[in-house]
Amino acid sequence: MDRTEIRRAHQMTAALAALGAVLLVSAPALADIDSYTVGVNGMACPFCAYGIEKKLKGLEGVASLDIHIEKGTVDVSVQEGKTVTPKAIREAVQEAGFELRDLEIRGEATITDADPPEARFTADLSLPVRGDHPDAGERTVHGTVSKKGESWTLSIATTGGGE
């Protein structure tokens, strides 16, 4: 990689970070979330976990559930075209008597400050690259946003589109 490529990569990373930050703060809408993996604290036995099933299945837009007792997680599939917010997931877990440990989102999502503040929160983002950057245009970048407490972290794991 020559100096020009390195410089271009740095520029792109900076642009993506800026875009991600803008999205985090300003964009209110959730995009298409395909599924969640919900980390649940307190799920000690199948009988007690029945409340989780009842509460999560009661959310409009939830297609199916897969509860893993030993791992302490619940896989939640979202119906196509429906929206299930992270906040709703968190409330359902709490109403079942448990505690949200972490929440992994698959699909396109925008995370806002309204999302669970205490959770380690991970999402895959599809960010269109716009502006004057040479790599802008149709390319899509996949990144991950993590939130722990009040701290946000944006990391660019991979980049897609034409290299």
Next chain:
Amino acid sequence: MTRRFFEATSSVAIALATLVWTADARAHEPVFSPGPHTLYQGGLSTAVSSKTAFDGGREGPIGLTGGLSYGVTPDVQLSAGVPVAVDRQSNHGPSTAVGDSVLQVKWRAWKELARGRVDSLSLIGAVKLPTGHHDVSPGNTGYTVGATLAREHQRYYLFSSALYTAQTAGRNGTKPGDVFRYNLVTGVRPFVLEYDQPDAVVLVELNGTTTRPSQSPSTEETGGGHGNGHQTLRAGLSDRDEYGTVRQAHTGGATEIGSGGDSGGTELAVSPELLLSWGPVMLKGGVQFPVFDTFDSADRPDFRVKTSLIAQF
């Protein structure tokens, strides 16, 4: 009222006097003592329990309890229970009677959750109301307060509880003895399976009960061992439930106190048990062996058997 009906009712009274009158709609908790678990918010749970004492190979009357629980919040649960006594060995054929109903509130006051583990403390308040048939209900009210602390883990369980029941005087002025119950429980889950598979837990309880002497208008503290025709039945049914005892029987004429609760005393028991669940349904059962007591000898059965079927909705 015919003599036959009166005799049958009296027999049932003895049985009813020993019934578990707790609101018995509990979930993943020990069989003979409470735990801190509460239902999810908006959740409903029903339970049917059967409890019988055996003495000298003789089966006593069966105490059936139907219970309903509701999760007001994830940490507050309301329960109600109604007992029914079934005496299959009555001289006049099977007879039944409805006993005093119980209302209970449980508040999970503290909890610490981790992956596969729950540590929690719940406070319990219950009241037994004199709603049973007047021929079988002593007509008194019982107030129970207590606490239960537990660690529920995917692999093992630790429960403890302490409950105190204060009894008021019944309609004839007789006050059953207050009851203090204390329990320690441990258990294991041999196999941690997945959510849609059957689940089994093995528990062992150590149950202690200390009952104060009963008080009647004629004698401040009544001595134990009133002999009458129901002595054997009483011995077979000698019982101390989770939230106290209802041991006195109104046999129609004079007020009579059941043989166990009147003299007061302490009993220690060991109870192995098994909990089986599949989805929202649980079947659990245990056998309680009294190993020590300071009650009258006639008051101590060989063992007690209790089974419960619980369903969540």
